[in-house]
Amino acid sequence: xxxxxxxxxxxxxxxxxxxxxxxxxxxxxxxxxxxxxxxxxxxxxxxxxxxxxxxxxxxxxxxxxxxxxxxxxxxxxxxxxxxxxxxxxxxxxxxxxxxxxxxxxxxxxxxxxxxxxxxxxxxxxxxxxxxxxxxxxxxxxxxxxxxxxxxxxxxxxxxxxxxxxxxxxxxxxxxxxxxxxxxxxxxxxxxxxxxxxxxxxxxxxxxxxxxxxxxxxxxxxxxxxxxxxxxxxxxxxxxxxxxxxxxxxxxxxxxxxxxxxxxxxxxxxxxxxxxxxxxxxxxxxxxxxx
Amino acid sequence: xxxxxxxxxxxxxxxxxxxxxxxxxxxxxxxxxxxxxxxxxxxxxxxxxxxxxxxxxxxxxxxxxxxxxxxxxxxxxxxxxxxxxxxxxxxxxxxxxxxxxxxxxxxxxxxxxxxxxxxxxxxxxxxxxxxxxxxxxxxxxxxxxxxxxxxxxxxxxxxxxxxxxxxxxxxxxxxxxxxxxxxxxxxxxxxxxxxxxxxxxxxxxxxxxxxxxxxxxxxxxxxxxxxxxxxxxxxxxxxxxxxxxxxxxxxxxxxxxxxxxxxxxxxxxxxxxxxxxxxxxxxxxxxxxxxxxxxxxxxxxxxxxxxxxxxxxxxxxxxxxxxxxxxxxxxxxxxxxxxxxxxxxxxxxxxxxxxxxxxxxxxxxxxxxxxxxxxxxxxxxxxxxxxxxxxxxxxxxxxxxxxxxxxxxxxxxxxxxxxxxxxxxxxxxx
Numbered sequence: 001x002x003x004x005x006x007x008x009x010x011x012x013x014x015x016x017x018x019x020x021x022x023x024x025x026x027x028x029x030x031x032x033x034x035x036x037x038x039x040x041x042x043x044x045x046x047x048x049x050x051x052x053x054x055x056x057x058x059x060x061x062x063x064x065x066x067x068x069x070x071x072x073x074x075x076x077x078x079x080x081x082x083x084x085x086x087x088x089x090x091x092x093x094x095x096x097x098x099x100x101x102x103x104x105x106x107x108x109x110x111x112x113x114x115x116x117x118x119x120x121x122x123x124x125x126x127x128x129x130x131x132x133x134x135x136x137x138x139x140x141x142x143x144x145x146x147x148x149x150x151x152x153x154x155x156x157x158x159x160x161x162x163x164x165x166x167x168x169x170x171x172x173x174x175x176x177x178x179x180x181x182x183x184x185x186x187x188x189x190x191x192x193x194x195x196x197x198x199x200x201x202x203x204x205x206x207x208x209x210x211x212x213x214x215x216x217x218x219x220x221x222x223x224x225x226x227x228x229x230x231x232x233x234x235x236x237x238x239x240x241x242x243x244x245x246x247x248x249x250x251x252x253x254x255x256x257x258x259x260x261x262x263x264x265x266x267x268x269x270x271x272x273x274x275x276x277x278x279x280x281x282x283x284x285x286x287x288x289x290x
Numbered sequence: 291x292x293x294x295x296x297x298x299x300x301x302x303x304x305x306x307x308x309x310x311x312x313x314x315x316x317x318x319x320x321x322x323x324x325x326x327x328x329x330x331x332x333x334x335x336x337x338x339x340x341x342x343x344x345x346x347x348x349x350x351x352x353x354x355x356x357x358x359x360x361x362x363x364x365x366x367x368x369x370x371x372x373x374x375x376x377x378x379x380x381x382x383x384x385x386x387x388x389x390x391x392x393x394x395x396x397x398x399x400x401x402x403x404x405x406x407x408x409x410x411x412x413x414x415x416x417x418x419x420x421x422x423x424x425x426x427x428x429x430x431x432x433x434x435x436x437x438x439x440x441x442x443x444x445x446x447x448x449x450x451x452x453x454x455x456x457x458x459x460x461x462x463x464x465x466x467x468x469x470x471x472x473x474x475x476x477x478x479x480x481x482x483x484x485x486x487x488x489x490x491x492x493x494x495x496x497x498x499x500x501x502x503x504x505x506x507x508x509x510x511x512x513x514x515x516x517x518x519x520x521x522x523x524x525x526x527x528x529x530x531x532x533x534x535x536x537x538x539x540x541x542x543x544x545x546x547x548x549x550x551x552x553x554x555x556x557x558x559x560x561x562x563x564x565x566x567x568x569x570x571x572x573x574x575x576x577x578x579x580x581x582x583x584x585x586x587x588x589x590x591x592x593x594x595x596x597x598x599x600x601x602x603x604x605x606x607x608x609x610x611x612x613x614x615x616x617x618x619x620x621x622x623x624x625x626x627x628x629x630x631x632x633x634x635x636x637x638x639x640x641x642x643x644x645x646x647x648x649x650x651x652x653x654x655x656x657x658x659x660x661x662x663x664x665x666x667x668x669x670x671x672x673x674x675x676x677x678x679x680x681x682x683x684x685x686x687x688x689x690x691x692x693x694x695x696x697x698x699x700x701x702x703x704x705x706x707x708x709x710x711x712x713x714x715x716x717x718x719x720x
Contacts, residue, residue, distance in 0.1 A: 048675050051667060072674035073683075081675075088672040092690025098676075101686065105677035137690070154676065 001026045001193045002162055007058035009046045016042040018218035027190040031204055032197045034215030035237040040197045041085060044166040048072055048082040077106050079161030083151040083168045089139040096134040099157050106158055123156040126186055128179050145176040152183035163194045169203035181206030201233040214240055296402055299409060309422035309432030316426040323550040323581045328524050397442040398453050401469045404440025411442055415473055419502040419530050428528045431467045431500040438468030443478040452481040452700060466497040474509035483514040496524045503531035503539055507561060510538040514699055518710045519548035527553045535561030542698050543570040544707050545582055546714055554612060556585035559593035566595040571695045574607030575714050583613035588621040599630040600695060602688055603639035612644045619650040627657045633691045634664045685712045
């Protein structure tokens with residue numbers, strides 16, 4: 001389905017992906033876990049074709065076709081989907097209107113207004129969303145949880161063959177997380193593959209992965225079955241750095257660890273109750289560039 | 291010459307001649323867009339295309355029908371377009387009026403017919419809101435005007451279905467100087483709506499209309515326009531309204547195309563409790579300058595007003611908001627708000643804001659707000675990741691931006707506005 005080979009990519013001249021390799025088979029769910037700054041978001045953006053990232057080496061094939069030269073919309077029409085960590089606001093464009101345009105652009109045959117309406121109603125029920133939600137302007141004034149639900153709603157409407165989920169779990173309370181997981185599990189089947197990119201093991205309790213990979217410094221450093229996620233949860237990312245990081249990285253982790261390096265148990269779950277203002281995820285971007 | 295051709299009354303001939311003098315006397319305004327390439331000798335001032343005006347849809351020439359087709363006006367709507375006036379090469383060729391309007395005493399006809407059939411009303415109001423010597427272009431229009439609409443709504447009459455005038459200029463080198471006068475008598479309501487689209491010509495052409503609205507006490511007029519001019523048209527329009535006691539006037543104005551548009555619909559609030567609104571949207575593509583805005587004059591107590599202006603610039607396009615808000619002494623407790631938002635589609639596009647505010651009264655409440663935003667790379671990437679092409683994504687952002695104005699238009703015009711902007715963005719016109 002998806003094959004990434006020796007992928008190198010940079011932003012503003014800083015190399016972020018340093019020879020990443022990954023293979024995702026048909027119907028498989030893969031989790032990629034890694035600390036902030038490991039290049040997770042870069043990977044998802046590069047896979048979907050964000051113009052700000054420059055691919056400097058390697059290949060990505062999707063359904064046996066090389067995709068790195070394709071525009072994002074061409075990739076979407078082939079069946080790729082990215083659930084955004086920070087979806088953009090589009091004032092004045094309703095969710096329903098946007099979804100109608102999007103669904104019709106990825107489908108070979110256009111849906112009638114009635115068919116579209118029925119489909120939307122059905123998918124919104126799965127996501128436990130108020131029908132009025134469809135009339136709101138896309139992501140404008142949405143809470144963090146609403147944004148993430150809306151991303152999964154789009155995924156259900158577009159029925160991709162491969163979904164890349166960029167920290168969809170970050171900032172979600174437990175109820176919202178379960179709804180999001182339900183949406184993903186809805187699509188699960190022999191024709192649907194997913195790459196779940198996450199900092200925490202939490203979401204993997206609800207979406208059971210077939211494979212777990214650990215990402216560090218722009219590479220996959222170790223892979224395993226779902227038990228690897230539990231191990232990571234127990235030992236924390238410091239352990240990963242000690243085991244797999246470069247000498248320089250190991251040195252950096254000595255002394256005061258960054259807050260995002262602590263495990264979820266250490267931090268407690270309390271902050272998730274406050275919704276989407278997850279200070280660690282918002283600060284992750286500048287750090288990735290550094 | 292035009293006057294004689296049309297068999298107009300003597301007073302109109304004199305009016306035209308006096309206006310012509312003032313046109314020659316007045317200098318070309320230098321405060322706005324660049325008018326230096328406009329050559330008044332290169333323009334045809336009057337073209338008569340057909341002998342008779344069409345009364346039914348079948349009478350409309352095929353090429354005009356094709357144009358309607360191309361613009362995607364739905365068949366169902368065409369059927370119901372009993373009130374459509376189509377102006378083609380200066381004369382209204384298709385113009386019919388719903389019977390109920392006739393029965394209610396509503397007058398809706400082209401200006402030339404109005405002058406013939408309702409000379410007394412025309413003589414009473416013509417040029418009273420916009421005098422011939424108001425500016426160089428109102429003078430030019432007053433001298434050579436031809437076509438346009440004349441509307442009179444009797445006291446207390448509410449017209450629920452908008453009066454629609456759909457017109458299109460199509461001849462090489464033609465100046466378009468239509469003249470519109472709308473009078474809403476006490477307690478009446480009318481929504482007049484026009485859309486104009488012009489195909490591309492090879493030489494510069496001039497469109498210079500004058501529109502006068504009079505809303506008598508407790509009356510309400512809404513005047514909606516969507517204009518899409520060819521990219522070498524100078525669109526220099528004077529629009530002004532008077533709102534008397536407790537009357538409301540609303541301008542909804544969409545400006546696309548043209549080389550340069552200078553248009554500032556105005557409402558003079560002359561009666562206590564009057565309300566004026568200007569909602570405008572402008573799209574400036576490559577090489578275009580949209581210099582648009584609105585003017586509100588508060589000349590009576592307890593009056594209120596709102597100007598909402600939205601502009602979109604792309605490529606070397608430039609959009610300017612130019613507006614005047616004036617509150618005369620004694621216009622106590624008047625409230626006004628000016629809001630202008632500019633959207634830039636790329637790095638080269640430009641926008642400027644010139645909000646003139648003159649307040650002579652202390653007991654007033656005025657607000658002004660201006661925003662400039664850019665279509666971001668992330669926004670486009672987000673939409674494209676859902677299967678929209680770059681053009682579609684851009685169009686979606688733009689349509690969302692103008693949504694607050696589009697929703698004020700009847701559905702078919704809102705759709706047309708969106709479609710026209712999409713056409714402009716694809717770089718194909720006409």
